[in-house]
Amino acid sequence: MRNDIAGRPWRGRAREYDLFKELTVGVMVVGLLVLGLSAVFSSPDDPSVTLKSWATAAPADFVATATAELGGTSKTAGYGPPYNATPDASQKLGPIDLQSFSGVRIPIDTANDFVISPLQSLPSSPSAVSDWKAGTDKQHVDWAAAYTDALSKAPDNDPAKVGPGDYGPVPALTGTLLGMAQQGALDGVLQAKDSFYSTDYTRSTLFLGDGTYFPGLADTAHLTGDQWGMMNETGNYPGQSWLWLFSFVYQVQPIKSSPNADILVVSIMAVLTLLLTLVPFIPGLRSLPRRIPIHRLIWKDYYRRR
Structure with missing residues (x-):
């Protein structure tokens, strides 16, 4: 039945469509938006320190x-x-x-x-x-x-x-x-x-x-660990969001004042990463989604229909 419908001739209204015009306008609009937003929100391009x-x-x-x-x-x-x-x-x-x-x-x-x-x-x-x-x-x-x-x-x-x-x-x-x-x-x-x-x-x-x-x-430039943490951005910009946890651990005592802070932070993050990797295999942890059904709130329409 699906193939029969696809093979029928179109008998509705038809109009000209300029794909090149749409492409040109789209590129120009997107290009202007990118340039404008980058000028307003991008971090400053400071010269290299030599x-x-x-x-x-x-x-x-x-x-x-x-x-x-x-x-x-x-x-x-x-x-x-x-x-x-x-x-x-x-x-x-x-x-x-x-x-x-x-x-x-x-x-x-x-x-x-x-x-x-x-x-x-x-x-x-x-x-x-x-x-x-x-x-x-x-x-x-x-x-x-x-x-x-x-x-x-x-x-x-x-x-x-x-x-x-x-x-x-x-x-x-x-x-x-x-x-x-x-x-x-x-x-x-x-x-x-x-x-x-x-x-x-x-x-x-x-x-x-x-x-x-x-x-x-x-x-x-607010690039020290007591402000925004480890990052590449200059100025008052937050930098990479995925580094917040590293930066957070550096602010916790006694790690903050420890002469071995780098090794301690790396070791803690390695253990957390290993735990995250092994969640499907760790009894108790792997059952948390069933015991704390937050996913049911996110997909509530699906579970309501079920």
């Missing part, structure tokens, strides 16, 4: 951070795996040292990788590099510590206003590195350390993160 922009906008912070890299007192220097083997730096889950399982996969010596090696790439390596290499490890620590203390006491932390002291070659090293960064050369050198056509921004990002300028931008 070592050049950092050194230009906050030279004092750049010099202080470079000094910390030389002295081995920066966050990266004491992070532990996968960057270095700093004792007692890794996060643990009880007695299990999960962070150290992978080992040091991206070895980073902050003094050499962030300061000395880039300076050696200059056409004429500064003599301060040779003076640094000639010093002992203890001298390196003492020079950097003395210069860090002097910078903190200088007006506006300005390296040009630091008083005299036994800083070794540290002022010359950090000053030359600052000039290199302001010219835009340091970004390319750090990125192309392992390969000329590298897209690995690990070293640049770690160097930026050791200072106060980059975290300050994140705080201004």
Whole structure:
């Protein structure tokens, strides 16, 4: 019977239909709506933060951070795996040292990788590099510590206003590195350390993160964990909704103040994900839909007919 109806000739009214016109109007209307809504509701397209922009906008912070890299007192220097083997730096889950399982996969010596090696790439390596290499490890620590203390006491932390002291070659090293960064050369050198056509921004990002300028931008853009949590959006925008649970767990004590917060949050989320995956196989949990029939409210018309 269905085939007979489909085969009958159409005897109703007929009119012309311009498919191309409909397509054109539809594309234009949708295109204008997309452009208009994106202009009103999209997040701002902020320029990328680079070592050049950092050194230009906050030279004092750049010099202080470079000094910390030389002295081995920066966050990266004491992070532990996968960057270095700093004792007692890794996060643990009880007695299990999960962070150290992978080992040091991206070895980073902050003094050499962030300061000395880039300076050696200059056409004429500064003599301060040779003076640094000639010093002992203890001298390196003492020079950097003395210069860090002097910078903190200088007006506006300005390296040009630091008083005299036994800083070794540290002022010359950090000053030359600052000039290199302001010219835009340091970004390319750090990125192309392992390969000329590298897209690995690990070293640049770690160097930026050791200072106060980059975290300050994140705080201004509401990107810190105490505001919107882990996200990619800038400005006062909520970001990915599926990350709310991660962010929520980070705000709960004692996890919030724990030095092992990352490992704890990842472990909790792994357990919750496993429970969600195994719901059909766990007695009691798999019976909840029958005992709490919320689905009957959603499809009430269907169950009423039944």
